[in-house]
Amino acid sequence: MTITDIQAASQKLRDNKLFELFVVAIIILSALLIGAKTYPIPQAVMQAVTWLDVGITVIFLFEIVVRFIAEPNKRRFFHNGWNVFDTLVVVVSLVPIEDSEMALVGRLVRIFRVLRMVSIIPELRTLLNSLLRALPQLGYVLLLMFIIFYIYAAVGATFFASINPDLWGDISISLLTLFRVMTFEDWTDVMYETMGTYPLSWIYYLTFIFLTAFAFLNMVIGIVVNVLEDEHARERAEQEEAEGKITLEDLQAEIRELKQLIREQQKNNTP
Known part of the structure; x- marks a missing residue:
């Protein structure tokens, strides 16, 4: 062999x-x-x-x-x-x-x-490639999201540290608490605790949730979906191009066969 x-x-x-x-x-x-x-x-x-x-x-x-x-x-x-x-x-x-x-x-x-x-599995590769291609765009969204997190964490540590140091003792703990609020993990308990001292603190939580859980996360999803659609379109274009090349090669082969048949018929018809 x-x-x-x-x-x-x-x-x-x-x-x-x-x-x-x-x-x-x-x-x-x-x-x-x-x-x-x-x-x-x-x-x-x-x-x-x-x-x-x-x-x-x-x-x-x-x-x-x-x-x-x-x-x-x-x-x-x-x-x-x-x-x-x-x-x-x-x-x-x-x-x-x-x-x-x-x-x-x-x-x-x-x-x-x-x-x-x-x-x-090609489909999994497509999903991962789309996610990797979306990272540059996601980076700016995540950076802006971190800025919002940092501002709200600083405000929370300033006003709410005396209410519950375990949740708002410093800015790092406040960031973790805000992540808990963004993921809706018993966030109402955190809100009602601060509302006992600051009745209008609900504005702080609702604006934070609208900015992060609704606005920024939907932006992230939208970017990933758009990149995924672009990746599928690129793969379809490559597949169509490959199929076009194969069809052209087949046509060229058929033309050569026809030419060969015409030559043979001409030779047979020649006295």
Whole structure:
């Protein structure tokens, strides 16, 4: 078997939907094993779980090798960030560090193997790419949101510290209290407590909630949705372009075949 045959077989296996579903099932099994290790289980079962974990690591290594061989341009394989992430996770999982000082790192890396689900499923990659592309725009919204938080925390620490130091003792504690108010976690108890001393303090809470929970969070959602729509539109455009190229190639091939048939007929008709 030549190298070309091996690459063709690897490409066929990589693009096989059953193989993709098998890898997804292995990732789910890996996540279940991680959860099983958090329970007090018998030593025999723990040994079986350990061997299953080794088998999963070998399967992941095989899948990475298949994807690497299937790539026509080997140098471009590591230009994809997900390929780099998958390779690092698998390579670190192969290092026998369970009984060393790096055992905690090994367990942490095995937990991150669940993220390989994102690299396998295109829809999850699209969602994550959209979120990453939205970060620059979200940064300014979050900065403005932090400024509002800081102003309200300073006001709360100034006026309400004497009422309840546990909630308003300093600006850092006030920030945590305001986060509790924004998430509606028993925020009315906090409001009624300060209203006993400052009856109009409800204005402070309602304006803060309208600015943060309603205005800024809706802005964040809107930015993410817009970027997600742009990402879907870009993928559709790339897919249509690829389909257009394939159609053009098919037409060119058919034209060449027609020309060949015309030449053959002309030769047959020539005395």
